[in-house]
Amino acid sequence: HYRCRSAFKLLEIDDKLHILRPGLSVLDCGAAPGAWSQVAVERVNALGTDPAVPTGFVLGVDLLRISPLEGAVFLPEADIADPGTQRTIQNLLPAGKVDVILSDMAPNATGIKELDHQKLINLCLGLLNLSQSILKPKGTMLCKFWDGRESHLLQSRLKEQFQDVRTIKPQASRKDSAESYYLARLYKGK
Ligand code: SAM
Numbered sequence: 001h002y003r004c005r006s007a008f009k010l011l012e013i014d015d016k017l018h019i020l021r022p023g024l025s026v027l028d029c030g031a032a033p034g035a036w037s038q039v040a041v042e043r044v045n046a047l048g049t050d051p052a053v054p055t056g057f058v059l060g061v062d063l064l065r066i067s068p069l070e071g072a073v074f075l076p077e078a079d080i081a082d083p084g085t086q087r088t089i090q091n092l093l094p095a096g097k098v099d100v101i102l103s104d105m106a107p108n109a110t111g112i113k114e115l116d117h118q119k120l121i122n123l124c125l126g127l128l129n130l131s132q133s134i135l136k137p138k139g140t141m142l143c144k145f146w147d148g149r150e151s152h153l154l155q156s157r158l159k160e161q162f163q164d165v166r167t168i169k170p171q172a173s174r175k176d177s178a179e180s181y182y183l184a185r186l187y188k189g190k
Helices: 007-017 035-043 083-092 113-134 151-161
Strands: 025-029 057-061 072-075 098-103 135-146 162-168 179-187
Touching (some): 035 057, 035 098, 113 135, 113 151, 135 151, 151 179
Parallel strands (some): 025 098, 057 072
Antiparallel strands (some): 135 179, 162 179
């Protein structure tokens, strides 16, 4: 019932590393068509389906339109790198903050590997910047990157701001040889 196979990457990562729990609030960046948001809605109990555990919150943002999903709030046709979008996100979040930032964002690939790599690293660095205003202390950030010469730069920035940073290569994305994820946990805050 997932909108896209990419769901299995997040399920696999979360089964192993437990980043989503009932009651957490999540920002899903690059959310279209919405499969990661579906997983997040289930795992944080955003619909309150299980009354015995806390109810979470999911906000998905994308440049594209996204079909509505019960339990999620979507901000479509919005560029995460745009300061206007960032203000809107803050206003939509409960108390203006999240526990988890997910990013499966990918720029339109040009086919020039080095350029695509750089664009995605820049998107991730921008997100890291945004995390300073919206991520709760001890929060988590999971972001996709395409490996290349600037990966270590992103990794060292993450290490400055999070206590625990690891590289993940889900089985579900083995086909795509360049794709990996950084999982950064325990945000140090300001
Ligand atoms: N995780 C999604 C799912 O499971 O349905 C799939 C995400 S898809 C691989 C990458 C998405 O990132 C695309 O929909 C694209 O529009 C979005 N994206 C790329 N750059 C973006 C930006 N600057 N702001 C917001 N979304 C962006």
